[in-house]
Amino acid sequence: MKRKEINIFSTAFLDLLSGALGAVLILFIIIPKLTSEQQNALEELDRLNVQSEQLAELIELARNSIPAELYGQIQAQMRQMQNTINQLTQTVQNLQQQLQRAESENTQLREQLAQTQQQLQDARDCIRENAQLRDQLAETQRQLQDAQRRLEEAKENIRKRDGLPSSLMHKGEVEVFILWEENVDVDLYVKNLDNGEICQHPNSRNSHPNVKSWGILTEDINHERLRGDGIKYYEIFYQPKPVPGKYQIYFNIYQSNDGTHWNGKPATVSGFVVMFPDQPNEIRIDFPTVTLTRALEDHIVGTLTVTENKIILEQ
Numbered sequence: 405m406k407r408k409e410i411n412i413f414s415t416a417f418l419d420l421l422s423g424a425l426g427a428v429l430i431l432f433i434i435i436p437k438l439t440s441e442q443q444n445a446l447e448e449l450d451r452l453n454v455q456s457e458q459l460a461e462l463i464e465l466a467r468n469s470i471p472a473e474l475y476g477q478i479q480a481q482m483r484q485m486q487n488t489i490n491q492l493t494q495t496v497q498n499l500q501q502q503l504q505r506a507e508s509e510n511t512q513l514r515e516q517l518a519q520t521q522q523q524l525q526d527a528r529d530c531i532r533e534n535a536q537l538r539d540q541l542a543e544t545q546r547q548l549q550d551a552q553r554r555l556e557e558a559k560e561n562i563r564k565r566d567g568l569p570s571s572l573m574h575k576g577e578v579e580v581f582i583l584w585e586e587n588v589d590v591d592l593y594v595k596n597l598d599n600g601e602i603c604q605h606p607n608s609r610n611s612h613p614n615v616k617s618w619g620i621l622t623e624d625i626n627h628e629r630l631r632g633d634g635i636k637y638y639e640i641f642y643q644p645k646p647v648p649g650k651y652q653i654y655f656n657i658y659q660s661n662d663g664t665h666w667n668g669k670p671a672t673v674s675g676f677v678v679m680f681p682d683q684p685n686e687i688r689i690d691f692p693t694v695t696l697t698r699a700l701e702d703h704i705v706g707t708l709t710v711t712e713n714k715i716i717l718e719q
Contacts, residue, residue, distance in 0.1 A: 575622070576642030578710055579678050582655050583636045588671040590696065592639040594619055595652040597707070603641060618647040643710070646679070651708045653677075653691075653717075659699035666699045677708060679715045689717045 582592050594603040596618055603619045622640040639655075655673060659666040674693040680686050691705050706719035 576644045577680055578643040578646050580641040580653055581638060582673050582675040583638045584671045584673045585636055586669050586671045588669050589658045590655055590671050590673055591658045592641055592655045594641045597650040597652055619643050646710050646712050648711050653705040653708055654702045656702045657696050657699040670695050670697045677715060677717055687715055691719060
C-alpha cells in the first residue's frame with residue numbers, strides 16, 4: 405500500500421496568505437485618511453515584510469516536501485503579495501510626501517492669512533484715523549470760518565466806532581485817516597521827508613506834480629461839504645501800494661485869508677494809520693485824540709515809516 409504524502413501547505417494556508425493580502429488592502433484604504441494611522445500602517449507593512457521573508461524561508465525549507473505545482477502557486481502568490489506590499493509601501497510614502505507638502509502649504513496659508521488679517525486690521529485702523537482726521541479738518545474749518553466771521557464783525561464794529569463807511573477802508577494798502585464830529589473844516593497833510601514834497605488835494609494850486617507817485621489825498625472837506633447827518637467828518641491819505649519812505653503827518657483847522665471861513669469852534673480830531681486793511685496781515689496804529697482851538701496851527705502826529713510789508717509811527 406502506497407503511503408499518502410502529508411501536505412503541510414493546505415488550502416487553509418493559502419487562505420491565510422489571502423487574508424494577509426486583504427489586511428494590506430485594508431491598510432491601504434485607511435492610510436490616507438488619518439495622519440496618526442500612517443505610522444501604524446508603515447509599521448504593519450514592515451511586519452508583513454518580515455513575515456513574508458519568514459514565509460519565504462519556511463517555504464524554501466519545505467520545498468522538497470510539497471508538490472512542485474503547489475509550490476509554484478505558493479511562490480506566485482508570495483511574489484504577488486510582495487509586489488503588492490512594495491506598491492503599497494511606495495504609495496504610503498508618496499502620500500506622506502504629499503501630506504508634508506500639504507502641511508507646509510497649509511502653514512504658509514495660515515501665515516498669509518495672519519498677514520492678511522493684520523493688513524485688514526491696519527486698513528481698518530487707517531480708515532478710522534482718516535475719518536477722525538476728516539472730522540478734525542471739518543471742525544477746524546468750521547472754527548476758522550467762525551473766527552473769520554468774528555474778525556469781520558470786529559472790523560465792522562471798528563468802522564462803526566470810527567463812523568466810517570466800509571467802502572472807505574479799501575482805498576489803498578496804506579491809509580491815514582483823521583476823523584472829527586464838529587462842523588469845522590480840518591485839513592490833513594502828509595510830507596514826504598525824502599524829497600520835501602507835501603501831499604495836497606489834486607486841485608490845490610500848490611500841489612506838486614510828482615505827489616501822485618507816492619500818495620493821494622481824498623476830496624477836501626470844506627465848508628460846502630460839511631454836513632449834519634451825524635456821520636463823522638474825515639480826510640484820507642492813501643497809497644494804492646506801499647511806497648517805502650518816511651512821511652510826516654500833521655493837520656490843522658483851515659481858515660481863509662480874510663478870516664471868515666472858520667466859525668471859531670474847536671475840533672476834536674482822532675485818527676489812525678492802517679496797512680493792508682481788512683486783510684489777515686492788517687496793521688493798524690491809532691494816534692491820540694487832540695482838540696484844535698486855533699486855525700492854521702499845525703498839529704504834528706508823527707513820522708510814518710513805510711516798508712513793503714510794515715508800518716511804524718513815531719509819535
